[in-house]
Amino acid sequence: MTKKILNSPAACPSQMLDGFLAAHGGTCERVPGVSGLRVRQVRDKVALVIGGGSGHEPMFTFFVGDGLADAAAAGNVFASPDPNTIVQTARAVDAGKGVLFVYGNYSGDNLNFDIAAEMLEEMGVPTRTVRVWDDVASAPAQRIKDRRGIAGDLFVIKIAGAATAAGLSLDEAWRVAAKARDGVFSIGVGLAGAAIPGESEPIFTLPEGEIEFGLGIHGEPGIRRMPLPGADELTDLLVDTLFAETGVSAGDRVCTCVNGLGSTTLMELYIMNRRLRQRLDCAGVEIHDMQVGSYVTSQEMAGASISLLRLDGELAGYFDRPCSSPHYRR
C-alpha cells in the first residue's frame, strides 16, 4: 500500500495551495472562492492563464510567476478544473487585453476551458487557446490533435509567458505560443505506477523488470511493454522515436528537456541527458538549451520523458527571456 503524507484526499489540492502561499505569498495569492492561483499584481498585458488537474506539480500551479503564467486554475488530482474556476481565475488577472489559455490536450480540460472561454467572451473578455499535444506515443502524426499534452507544456508555457510579457497582442501571443506547441515533441517511459491520494494501490502496475514505452502522465497505456534496458539504450529508443517524428537533423536548433515523472532521481535523469547530448552532437543538431528535472510529474510515478523543441530565431528570442517562479527560474 502506498503511504502518503496527507490529511484527507479531498483536501489535498486546497491544502497544497495553502502551503504554497504560506511560503510564497509575497508574490502570489489565491483567486477568491475557487481553486486558482494568481500573481498579486495584475500586469498590463495579455493574461496567460494555464491549468489542469492537480497532481503534476510543479506543473501547472507552480508555473505562475514573472515571465510565466499570470494565473493557474487547479482541478482535483488528475481532474480538470471546472469552468467556473477557470472563468474566475482568468478574470482575476484580465487587464483588458484578453486571455491566452495554454493547457494539455485532454477531453475534460478541452471541454471545461472551452465552456469557460465562451462564458468569458459573453462577458466581453476575448480569449485564445493553445492546447499542448506533444506526446508522440498517444496518436499518429495524422491525428496530431488526438495527442496528449505531457512535459511539452513546459516549453509552451515558458514561451507564451515571454510573449505576453513582451507586450504582444492576444493574436500575436497566440501565434507564438501555437508555433512553440507545433515545434515540441515528447515521449515518455514508465517504470512504476503511482497512487492517487486516498487510493491504496497504484493506478497501474508492471510485470517485474518491465517498463511501458510511451506511457501517459496519468498512467494512460503506452505503445508497448518491454524489459528495462540500460540507460543509453533506453535513451536511444526515445531519441530515435523523436528524430523520426520530428525530422530534426544537422543544423537544426533545439531545446531539450529530460523530465522526471516523480520518483526517478536526478542521477538517472542526468545519465539519460548524457546520452541525449551524445546523440544530438553526433547528429549535428545545435543545442540551444538542455533542461533536466521533474517539472511535469505524475505523483510519485517512476519514469521519464524527453522533449525536443525545435527553435527558430523568434522562439529562441522568447525562450531566452528570464522567468521566475519558486520551482522554475531561468
Add this chain to the structure above:
Amino acid sequence: MTKKILNSPAACPSQMLDGFLAAHGGTCERVPGVSGLRVRQVRDKVALVIGGGSGHEPMFTFFVGDGLADAAAAGNVFASPDPNTIVQTARAVDAGKGVLFVYGNYSGDNLNFDIAAEMLEEMGVPTRTVRVWDDVASAPAQRIKDRRGIAGDLFVIKIAGAATAAGLSLDEAWRVAAKARDGVFSIGVGLAGAAIPGESEPIFTLPEGEIEFGLGIHGEPGIRRMPLPGADELTDLLVDTLFAETGVSAGDRVCTCVNGLGSTTLMELYIMNRRLRQRLDCAGVEIHDMQVGSYVTSQEMAGASISLLRLDGELAGYFDRPCSSPHYRR
C-alpha cells in the same frame, strides 16, 4: 525489485556528472582526473568546497554556483569522496585565500576531509572546516557532535557561500558558517526505503502502514516506528521535537525548509508546510523564509524532513544574498 535507469552501477556518479555538464557546462566544469565539479572561473575569494557521497542530488554536487560552493567533491553513492579527490577539487578553486570545507558529519567524510585538510596544509593551503550536524534524532544534545548532517546542509552551504562571496577572510567565513551550523536543527521521517543503484532491494523496509521517525538520509535507524498519522499530526510531531530541541519561541526569527527525501511529492511537502506555518504563526515565531522542495534526497526514498534555522541579523544578511545554481536559485 527496484527499477532504475542506469548503464552500470559503478558508472552512475561519473555519468551523472557528464550529463550535468552536457546541460550546464557553460558555468561549471569537471576537476581534471577526479570526481569533482568546479565553477569555471576561479573567484578571488575564500574557496567554499563541499562534498559527500553521491545519491543525495541535488545536494552536494549541484550546489556549485554563484553565491554557493566553488567546487564539490563527489564520492560514490552514499560513500565519501577519497582524500585525493577532495585535495584536487579544493586546489582547483583555491585563489590563495584558503579553503572552507562544509560537509555532513559522517565518519567517512570526517576522516577523508581531515586527511585532505592536512595534505592541503602541507601544500601551504590553509583550511577551516564546518561539519553539519543538524539531525536531532541521531544523538542527544549533550553529544551534538555525534549528530548526522541532513537537510541542514542547505542552510549552512547557502550562508557559507554568501559569506565567502562577500569577501570575508577564511576565519570570518568559518565563524559565520559555524554560526549557521549551530543554528540549524532538523528531523525527518521515512515512509519507504530506496535502493542503491545495482541493488535489487531497498536499503530498509517498513511494515505495512508504518513509518520511521527520525530516520537518516542513508536509511540509518530513527527513534521509533509508528503508524502513519495524518499530515498535520505528523508535522506536529516533527515541529514539537524541533521546538523542544531549539527552544525557539515568540519573537525568534527563523528560516524553514520542508525537504523531500526523493519520491515524496511537492503536494505532500506543501501540505506539511501549511501546518508548519500554522504552528510557527501560532507560536509567534517570525518567519524570514520558507523553502519547500527535494534538496537533500536519499535516492527515491519516501519521506521528508523539517529544518529550522534560527537567524540573527548577521545570518539573515548573508541568507538574503542571491545565489544561483541549476537546481537552487534564490
